[in-house]
Amino acid sequence: MSDPRTLLEREIGAAQVSSLGALPLAEPRDEEQLCALLRLATREHLCVLPLGFGTKLAWRASSVADFALTTRALSGIVEYEPDEGVITARAGTTLAHLRARTAAERHWLTPFVAREERTSLGGAISAGQSGLDRLRFGPLRHHVLGLRVALGDGTVVKSGGRLVKNVTGYDMHRLYTGAHGSLCVVLEASLRLFSAPRRYAWLQVPGEGREWLEAAWRGAIRPLILALGRVENGWELGVLLGGAEEVVAEELALVQHAATLEGEAALTAARTFANTHTPEGACTRLECLPTGLGELLSRARGRCLVLPGVVTAQIEGAPPAAERPQRTLDRRIKQALDPHGVLAEVG
């Protein structure tokens, strides 16, 4: 039997096979090649680790695979009708690209995450990565309207669609979102978009920002972004206010904070905040109810980003083994959708 690298090179050519650490990394040019690779893996009993840019690999506990497969080259917007408020794009499209394109049409794209120029749409969805704008818009999984995916055997299937309201068939995309590529390889996704505000104001406050959190929870302010990041001896709070002129003015008056950035500068500052505080390496997700925030903050060490709401925190450090329960039902679903075990398990 040939080794995986040789098989891959034979299938799609040596130019499209590089390395990710010790693993061969295949970069199919299009869907057809990608599915051919999955069929090859099925035939040869190889185990595949799907990824976008590989930045969230540390989010899933390490797993055994024979080769990695990136959807990076499958990029581009498939459909964007600004008057519909929905965008459909291929998995390899970066969030930075999607944000720029939709911002030009006065849309806000959620999730707002760190390093969007190295975050692919498929990767964000597979990692179930919610953004710093989570308090306002909720988790990413609520806004994935439909997916086209390749199953382990290379069959292409879809669920949901490109409409803002839809209960037709099972929401298979809810299983795929956050499955870290263990059930399928995402090919194409449709996301719901929101209105972009007329005015932005960014402020960064040292400390835990209790009164800000309190105001947001009460609804006295409705920030687009609200997140806590760990600094040397404590915390800092990043807030992006957004809305109509007078709404933002009212919110600023309420919290009496003058040191703000507006417009493009506000968005740039928000990006910097996200990049500074989002852990890059191995990362644990902790969560708690709003009333448990204080306790959660006291447990955090190292680089850490905290998103209020039902609170979720991304904390630097190796994921503890017990993080993901191996539920029987999870295993049965995995077995049902990927019976040959082509796609790498999580943890």
Next chain:
Amino acid sequence: MDPGLLRGLREILGEAGLVERRNQRVPYECDGLAFARQLPELVLLPRNTDETARCMRLLDEAHVPIVARGAGTGLSGGATPVEHGVLIGTSRMRAILEIDERNRFARVQAGVVNVDLSHAVEQLGLFYAPDPSSQKACTLGGNVAENSGGPHCFRHGTTTRHVLGLVIVTPQGEVLDLSKARAEPEGLDLVGFFTGSEGMLGVATELTLRLTQTPPVVETWLALFRELDEACECVSDLIRARAEPSAIEILDQLTIEAVEASVLRAGYPKEAGAVLLLELEGRESEVAAQARILEPLVRARGAFELRRARDPAERTRLWAGRKGAYGAMGRVAPDLYVCDAVVPRRKLRELVRETTAICEARGLKVANVFHAGDGNLHPNISYDRRDKEELARVLDAGDAILKACLAAGGTLSGEHGIGLEKIGAMEWLFTREDLAAMCRAREAWDPECRMNPGKLIPMRACMETRT
């Protein structure tokens, strides 16, 4: 029914938890899809998770098919019993188990009626956001199974965005406790997948639901148009302008007439060809900012009057009229076939016209009252189910409407589900492979396909996955 099994079930539930007598089972033979009927062999009314699980273990051993039922207000035949099957009703699971005011969630039993939850938390300045028009009757368990919507879901999202956790009894009678309110799922998103699965994966017995803060200011607006076309165009304009009111609904003239002729009379003007019902909410400044976007758009589209509900009483009346519209239409004909389809929001006018033409061409009377902001059409066709020939025309019109919506990039259902009603249409939208993947996911939960068999997924697709 096997006497041993019956004895076992009686031991668990007692006499009060079993509905055996034929005449008492008759009310359970259909849901809101009134022309599909099947008498259940037996109706079980457990009081909690434990009783449900013990019953379902016995039914598993005996391989008996199960259909869950909330209030039976579903419109796609989801709760229609199946032959030789047992119905598990949640009408004795009506307890609100916990209200966590500070963290804004509630844990309830599945049989709690939607509006009762909002009433229970009203004093705390909270409400449960998804508000199906049937909210005075339908259960929260049924809402979860159908991923129900409602007028205010335009802003707040449908049921799935409000489900934080579930306790599910699997078809094997095991208790899957996912009730902890979570930000992100642990492992696969089983809660998200279960929501909207139309009672085919198990019985939800307890629900952890997100509560929403009551907005400080709420304004209800009525925009009156001469033509339905204009109202539809106006909605497309609102979406285009990125307006974000909390509800965008349309009622057409026939609907208005029916509402105004009923006990729900709300003051909808009968001379209007269509009414656009809008709601704005938030802080005063937010509402004012929204109003400034809306007003010129509505006027530019030719609204001959734009007015605000004067007080909470008028607002309540307007919404009661909107939500009672189906009931009010009962005056027009004995039965109402409520179609449910979704179209892209920039094509509202075109599709509303087309669906009307489809009905008129078949000699049918159609009224429209719908969630326009989400592109969710509800052409409501009046008919008499005793007239078989008319029923056939209605069903034919339903198919033609779905096909027109699909051709325009729309879909089969926005909130009522597929159930029995649209099972045949699934193959118009999904490939064999798409359906096979759904089948396999279902079989991971229910290898015997005993939960609500014959719904949502065409049999043929299931057979193919097995071969």
